[in-house]
Amino acid sequence: MCATNATTLPEDAMTDEKRTVGEQPVLRILLLWHSLRSGNLGVGALTLGHIEILKRAAAQAGRHLEIDIAGWGRELDYRNACPELGIQLHAGRREVFSPSSDLNRIISQADIVLDIGSGDSFSDLYGTRRFWAMSLVRLLVLVRRKPFVFAPQTVGPFKRRYNRWMAQLLLRWSTHVFARDGLSTQALRDLGITQNVTEAIDVAFRLPFQRTSAVGDTTKMKIGINISALLHHGGYQGSNQFGLAVDYVGFSRRLLSELSDDPNLEVHLIPHVVSTAFKVEDDYLLARTLHDEFPKTVLPPEFRDPMEAKSYISGLDLLIGSRMHATIAAFSSGVPVLPLAYSRKFKGLFESLGYSMIADLTRENEDEIMNRVSHACSHLSDLKGAVKAGNALADEKLLTYENYLTDFLQKIST
Known part of the structure; x- marks a missing residue:
């Protein structure tokens, strides 16, 4: 109690x-x-x-x-x-x-x-x-x-x-x-x-957090990438359980490759689920593997609790993510976000707050989603205004x- x-x-x-x-x-x-x-x-x-x-x-x-x-x-x-x-x-x-x-x-x-x-x-x-x-x-x-x-x-x-x-x-x-x-x-x-x-x-x-003024290299735009291990493995059944229209594994690698190679960006991997019992769910295990593959990325220490994760996220300039509450952690701490939606819960929640910058993994192709990524990166000021209004x-x-x-x-x- x-x-x-x-x-x-x-x-x-x-x-x-x-x-x-x-x-x-x-x-x-x-x-x-x-x-x-x-x-x-x-x-x-x-x-x-x-x-x-x-x-x-x-x-x-x-x-x-x-x-x-x-x-x-x-x-x-x-x-x-x-x-x-x-x-x-x-x-x-x-x-x-x-x-x-x-x-x-x-x-x-x-x-x-x-x-x-x-x-x-x-x-x-x-x-x-x-x-x-x-x-x-x-x-x-x-x-x-x-x-x-x-x-x-x-x-x-x-x-x-x-x-x-x-x-x-x-x-x-x-x-x-x-x-x-x-x-x-x-x-x-x-x-x-x-x-x-x-x-x-x-x-x-309403999750409490300690605001982080900045993480990593302050001369670069800091982008958090939250890749869902569950989507990476095709869901619990391993057979595209959520009906994605994109190859999530291939798309994730393209996203990390293009963003981490940009000299003006610093890419932070943001795992939001740890599961030793169910590897299919373990974002951090996947993030370590991807960090080895894309060494220019930043892998933070394993978050011990949700407040620590949100505090870290609050120091980013943009979060792109497939885990609902990683995106909520960003949004509620004032950070612009591009949700990568695999179910209607993303669209339902963010559009209820007047926020329309959402990529739909079940409907859009890879190029369309990458265009949204580029748009988000180049319109951070507009997105910050929308986030502020949404939080109110x-x-x-x-x-x-x-x-x-x-x-x-x-x-x-x-």
């Missing part, structure tokens, strides 16, 4: 007794499908950004909270980013089906459950098995009649009818649904979900979500 209002609570997270601070009961919040141990720094960014929002909401509501976290990921450990954290649970199949498991226990003790769906996993884009594994835990929450909120996330797409049916059931039984982009709001309408729906934006916009809009959208949480915390029965 992570205590807010600067109150450090006892570390015995499994007690059934209601905690108090003074005479005020402490509300228990369960953050579902979050993690402070995931090698996917995007999931960590969502978690830490969400905690920042909850801290503000708790302060506004005059409440004290303790926050339990349940999700996947054991590759890294940045729980020290939240010093008061007492416990994080692995939401595995064994925990789901054991009535006496810690997962079932913290669900039963929660005053509210906030489900972020790892940002983009309320979909069968990554496979039916993953969607149903996550949905079983959601059903555990709903059968206990706990207040259950879908925190801002991508909704859909759903390719299979039975996955669509499960999505509709979960959404209708939930307390409220927050979409993180306009396309997800439309997807909810297409699913017949129109009540208790609000459009917000990705909570990782993101603040407004997240304030809507924060106000909802504040109101809920004020009204919840203790």
Whole structure:
């Protein structure tokens, strides 16, 4: 659990007794499908950004909270980013089906459950098995009649009818649904979900960081290149799982070759996922290989947590990337970005912020994308203006979500 209002609570997270601070009961919040141990720094960014929002909401509501976290990921450990954290649970199949498991226990003790769906996993884009594994835990929450909120996330797409049916059931039984982009709001309408729906934006916009004034050679334009190992390997199935229109491996090499050979540019490789268990996901392993192939590039030390990654990214002049939260880290720190989109989540989010500089890997060819790269490099001033305007809009959208949480915390029965 992570205590807010600067109150450090006892570390015995499994007690059934209601905690108090003074005479005020402490509300228990369960953050579902979050993690402070995931090698996917995007999931960590969502978690830490969400905690920042909850801290503000708790302060506004005059409440004290303790926050339990349940999700996947054991590759890294940045729980020290939240010093008061007492416990994080692995939401595995064994925990789901054991009535006496810690997962079932913290669900039963929660005053509210906030489900972020790892940002983009309320979909069968990554496979039916993953969607149903996550949905079983959601059903555990709903059968206990706990207040259950879908925190801002991508909704859909759903390719299979039975996955669509499960999505509709979960959404209708939930307390409220927050979409993180306009396309997800439309997807909810297409699913017949129109009540208790609000459009917000990705909570990782609130991820704290330390701004870096400059990295590397200050006489050159510093461009970050985030290459996704998952796309490089053709997805989990190794067969162009995401339907890219370009040869991602060949395109990545062309991008690195052309940019790193330009004497006016300094190219930084920006891995955003570390995974010792799944090499297909490990951006850093791939980045080391590419750095050996393109020695003019700069390879930073392995990032230990999402805040360290965002702090480094904040010192760049431009980020070109395929990992959603690498691009959000850039955008939310004021750095122009060219997202290399492999799903509609990129278009949905950035266009919701009035930002149209997006390359679509599923529709555009290699030359078209390289033209976008050239355009981005030569129009940084215009892009900075668009990023500034987009961040102002993101603040407004997240304030809507924060106000909802504040109101809920004020009204919840203790």
